Amino acid sequence: MGRPTPCLPADPRTPRAASRGQAPYHPRLPARPAGALVRLAEALPLPLYVVETDGRVRFSSRMARALHPQGLPEVVKRWLENPQACGAPLETGPIPLPMVWQRLQPAGLSCALVVARPAPLLSADGLGSHPWQIALETGRFGFLEFDGSTQRICATSHTLSHLLGLPVTQLSLPYEAWLERLHPDDRPLVAPLLSDPQGWLQGTASLEYRVRHANGHWEWVEQRSLLVAATPEAPRILGLCQLVTSRKYAEIELIRREQQFRTLAENTSDIIARYDLNLRCLYINRSVAHYLALRREDHLGKRAGEKGWPKKVAERFEQECRALVATGQPRQYEHEIELNDRRYVFETRLFPEYDRSGMLTSILSIDREVTETRLALTLLAEENRVMEMITGNQSLAETLEQVCQMIRSQLPHSRVAVLLANEATLQLTLIAQAGLSTALEGALRVLPLSTEDGVGAAAANRQTVVVEDVAASPLWQARQTLAAAEGVCSSWAVPVMTSERGLLGVVALFHGERLTPGASENRLLFRSNHLCAIAIQHDLQQRQLYALATLDGMTGVFNRRHFFETAEREIQRVRRNGMPACAMMMDLDHFKAVNDNFGHACGDLVLRAFADECRRQLRATDLIGRLGGEEFAVLLPDTGLEAAREVAERLRQRVERQPLSTPRGPLHYTVSAGVSALMPGDTSLETLLHRTDGLLYEAKRRGRNQVVADPPPRLR
Ligand SMILES: Nc1nc2c(ncn2[C@@H]2O[C@H](COP(=O)(O)OP(=O)(O)OP(=O)(O)O)[C@@H](O)[C@H]2O)c(=O)[nH]1
Structure with a gap:
């Protein structure tokens, strides 16, 4: 121990000597406590140390020696050096004593200390005021002496008054009266100790029972018994009693909660499991059988990867558990599992579980299958996507x-x-x-x-x-x-x-x-x-x-507006690609006469037949538009003048040779056409069509039913 003086809680009665400049008084503890007290100390259910003010350990109980053969545990030394930094003790005895009773739980270690500290006087004489006894009593311990010869129980006044609220005038009472003070359920536990202490003590030396406190409630007592005089006629038992009411209620509450937890866990469709910090399964509910073939008990002691969960799922689980241990925060994540050819979606939540001292002890995992919900949400999202696309x-x-x-x-x-x-x-x-x-x-x-x-x-x-x-x-x-x-x-x-x-x-x-x-x-x-x-x-x-917006309703070719829009774009394209293009303007000859002689309906039929013929003779990439009445325009991309003229001529001949059959007999009709190639100087489709229209006019002028094309370049 690095420091000579243990740091103990401030004592309001600290002697003024130090402040008056005198050397502080350090009481010395008895080298060893009296025999009966040693035996009681040995019977304490936790390691007990008696520590000097200079940090030396004067006495350590049997349990202390067994648990910590090296001496005072490091954590306790650290606590003695700096209790503030290490946290408050679990229990501390009242101050007005030259020693302080401390029950510590530094880093989860439970132990008891009797530590000397500066005090004005050490008035320890006799068992009743012996510092050992005082220290033990301040720790809510009490003494009972069972005297077989008188069939009476003797107790210290502290035991009777402080622990059980009984009047201190009555320091002994008959076995019968004592048994009556016990809870009826616990009397059969205590009675054998009284009737046959020797036989009973061969079994266990410890028992727990309830005693009625003077104010009516039940106090839980943990009693460790010691046979101090063993004659069969007069057996004497010394009982070291500790009030453990709050611990018992906490335990009962814990059991009740655990039962509640199990009831809930066993009746839910979620998979509920508990893992230790090595991620080995401590508990799993029966819902797991719905998903995994492994028997429920075979999960216990196994890590996630050893229980049949797919590798990726087990890895994710362990990764999330590590994050929980590192942060102490609950985790939540979702994952998919393919089991028995079925896809499951699980929402997993991990919760830290702590013991009473706040130490993380285990991880509670709840897996909720959310396949249906997730599928429904996915379906909804996919449906929305389809609707957006539509x-x-x-x-x-x-x-x-x-x-x-x-x-x-x-x-x-x-x-x-x-x-x-x-x-x-x-x-x-x-x-x-x-x-x-x-x-x-x-x-x-x-x-x-x-x-x-x-x-x-x-x-x-x-x-x-x-x-x-x-x-x-x-x-x-x-x-x-x-x-x-x-x-x-x-x-x-x-x-x-x-x-x-x-x-x-x-x-x-x-x-x-x-x-x-x-x-x-x-x-x-x-x-x-x-x-x-x-x-x-x-x-x-x-x-x-x-x-409706782009086609001519009667013939199915492009309407005027759409023809101009698309043809303009095509011209830009062929220009970019350095390809030729030609325009063709066509007009049915004497169409007025067709209408006059065969009727308007037949005139319509002629228009449709002509458009069909155009579609047959032209390529799919050529654009045909009805500009109005019986006038049609064609743009032939990637086509030279000669090829365009040939197309126009072939079309003219097909029309001339194929009369339309009507109720009034065959209807012969002809078409005139002008053909012109796109020139570098053509600033727009308009220019090109204007020149082509001139050639069409020329064809009409020359007598109709003929094609007039641009002159070959060399003649221009
Ligand atoms: N049946 C029918 N006739 C139409 C349609 N659109 C225009 N016409 C007629 O087509 C005729 C065009 O006559 P004109 O412009 O004189 O020309 P043409 O008779 O063909 O004489 P040329 O062009 O000089 O050979 C008119 O009688 C219009 O009524 C239509 O959609 N259906």
Whole structure:
């Protein structure tokens, strides 16, 4: 011990000697306490040290010697040097004594100290006022002497008055009267000690019982007994009694709480477990059996990784536990586990558990399965994403791809396809998929809208088709080999329809095991189907709106405005790429006469027939627009003048040679055309079309039914 004087709590009666400049008085403790007291000290249920003011240990009890053979534990030395820094003692005896009783729990170590400290006088003489006795008594210990010869119990006045509230005048009472003061449940425990002390003490020397306090409540007494005179006729027992009422109530409360905890833990669907600080399982409730095959008792003593939890889950758990130990703060996290081919989402909460001295002793873990909630939230988020894509006019294929992903977020092992129905061609065309292999995707690209196909039948019959066993179903006869190779065991196909039962397409799911949809799967199919229907109809409406805004209603070619917009962009593009382009202006000849002779309706038919012929003769990249009446314009990107002139000539000839059949007989009509190449000086489409129109006018002027093109460059 580094310092000569232990630091003890300030004593209000500290002698004034020191302040008057006199040498402080240091009482010396008796070298050894009296024999009976030594035996009592040895019987104390905790290590006891008698420490001098200079820090030397004068006496240590048997338990102290056994637990700390090296002498006073370091933590106690530190406490003596600086009690303030090490925390208050658990119990401290009253001050007006030359010694102080301390019950310490530094760093969780429980021990008792009798420490001398400066005092004016040491008035220790006789057992009654012996400092040992005083020190012990101030620690809520008491003495009872059971005298077998008189069948009476003697007690110190302290024991009777301070501990039990009894009048100090009555320092002894008969065994009978003592037993009556005990709790009825505890009398059978104490009676054998009184009737056969020798026999009883061969068993245990310690017992706990309740004594009625003078004010009526029950005090719990822990008694350690010592046979001090062992003649059979007059056995004498010295009992060292300690009031342990608060500890007992705390223990009872602890047991009650533990029982409550167990009742709650055993009746919840959460997995509740307790781990020691080495992360070995101390307790786990029965809910764990729902997820793991390991028997409940086989969890005990094992770490998370040894209990069958997947490696990643066990690692995360241990990492979170370490963080809890480091910070002392509860932890909460979420994780996913794949068990028995099912995906589970758990929300795990970890709580620190402390003992009465505030030491972290264990970790309580609560795993709550939140799979359904998380799946519902994921589904909601995925649905929102689809709706955003629809309203954001994302392409139909991308939107339906998202629907497929949405289905897979709920059924991760399924493979999903969405097909669009075409009732004109009686075909289903694959538009989006998730999880399909190339082979399966290829096989589903185009399917017949037929009652004999596992997927097509859903569209043909407009009802859900569930094939539980693909291998045994005639609906999969044509694709048995593929199904076997791709591991398709069951399929679900659900028609996508408008609210008026118009067919839009099919959502198809393929599984690697024989499955039929349950209630939650049916809900999922309904919701995804609904989204598909919205997406497809929205796409159709968008297309219709686009057509209305950009196409000529009668002929289906671009309207004037859209033609000018797109043609202008094309010109910019070909210019950037250094490619040629040509314009063509066409006007049906004597169209007024067509109307006059065959009627306006026939005139319309001619316009449509001419537009169809244009589409047939022109490339998909050429832009055709109806500029008004019977006048059409074409922009031919990446096309030279000669090629453009040939196209115009071929078109003129086709029109001339193909009369339109009408109720009034064949209707012959012709077309005149002007063709012009884009020149470096053409500042806009307008300029180019203006020049081309001049050439068309020239064709009309020369007699119609002919093509007039720019002169070849060398003639210009
Ligand atoms: N049926 C029908 N006729 C139309 C339409 N738009 C314009 N026309 C008619 O097309 C005719 C155009 O006549 P004109 O401009 O005199 O030209 P043309 O008779 O073709 O004579 P040329 O162009 O000189 O060969 C008019 O009678 C218009 O009424 C339409 O959408 N449908």
